[in-house]
Amino acid sequence: MKLNCGKHTLDLSRPVVMGILNATPDSFSDGGSYYAGGALNLDLVLRRAEQMLREGAAIIDVGGESTRPGAAPVSEQEELDRVVPVVEAISANLGAVISVDTSTAAVITASAAAGAGLINDVRALERPGALDAAAGTDLPVCLMHMQGQPGSMQQAPHYDDVVAEVGAYLRERMRTCEEAGINRARLIFDPGFGFGKTDEHNLALLRHMAQLAPADIPLLAGLSRKSMIGRLLQREVDERLPGSLALAMLAAQRGARILRVHDVAATVDVLKMQQLVDNPNQ
Numbered sequence: 001m002k003l004n005c006g007k008h009t010l011d012l013s014r015p016v017v018m019g020i021l022n023a024t025p026d027s028f029s030d031g032g033s034y035y036a037g038g039a040l041n042l043d044l045v046l047r048r049a050e051q052m053l054r055e056g057a058a059i060i061d062v063g064g065e066s067t068r069p070g071a072a073p074v075s076e077q078e079e080l081d082r083v084v085p086v087v088e089a090i091s092a093n094l095g096a097v098i099s100v101d102t103s104t105a106a107v108i109t110a111s112a113a114a115g116a117g118l119i120n121d122v123r124a125l126e127r128p129g130a131l132d133a134a135a136g137t138d139l140p141v142c143l144m145h146m147q148g149q150p151g152s153m154q155q156a157p158h159y160d161d162v163v164a165e166v167g168a169y170l171r172e173r174m175r176t177c178e179e180a181g182i183n184r185a186r187l188i189f190d191p192g193f194g195f196g197k198t199d200e201h202n203l204a205l206l207r208h209m210a211q212l213a214p215a216d217i218p219l220l221a222g223l224s225r226k227s228m229i230g231r232l233l234q235r236e237v238d239e240r241l242p243g244s245l246a247l248a249m250l251a252a253q254r255g256a257r258i259l260r261v262h263d264v265a266a267t268v269d270v271l272k273m274q275q276l277v278d279n280p281n282q
């Protein structure tokens, strides 16, 4: 299973790690690490990206809009100002697949032109213009399920059958993408852990993740340091590494091919062990 990510090819024959690089001043976990005195510090950004690549990340995920629960919307210009310089800097200085975590058409287009290799949209290209912008880039697209919007999605999540409904949504978005000229070979599915889900919903989606995508569509899982770990284990954000690693391994065993994480080196080690035990001949 290979993905053409602009000038890079991503081999997904075994699970890979996507390192999180929050280009937002209020990120939920490594809050605003790259803003000194209000301005984005590209030196700090490059150092963090370099460290994640050294630790074994196959992808660097750059986001300019905080989409954690309760997050306020960000203007298109603000998102462009945060994301494009980071994509340009990493693309110019480091050879890596850069995914851009955005739902905004202008950011998709500008990031692709700046060297991004993957579009990671938590709104599955539903925003106006996003579908056509993505179609125009030839890049792979991660389609993620979210119920509601970040400002209110965690107030009262409800499903009759969360696995069936999330699976049906992703397949419907795939059909829409194919009609817009985005070949299914470019698509990645993601259940959207924590995006309009209770802990029970998240656990059911993890248990049955393999059902969500056809065999030829890779799955992405973003569980790292999320609040379900905090509630189920009674752990603060900076104490969630064991829970995050356990969920990364469990997701990989249930078919996830891309793990979106904060702690790259630890997750790379866990996935290596998982592969040695579960797929000895690979």
Ligand SMILES: Nc1nc2[nH]c(SCCc3ccc(S(N)(=O)=O)cc3)nc2c(=O)[nH]1
Binding pocket: 028, 066, 067, 068, 069, 101, 120, 121, 122, 142, 144, 154, 190, 192, 193, 194, 195, 220, 221, 222, 223, 225, 226, 227, 228, 260
């Ligand atoms: N494809 C993909 N992209 C992602 N981008 C993000 S940003 C995290 C936003 C957040 C933080 C915390 C909670 S919570 N309430 O569960 O702790 C929810 C959402 N996540 C994902 C994810 O999963 N996939």
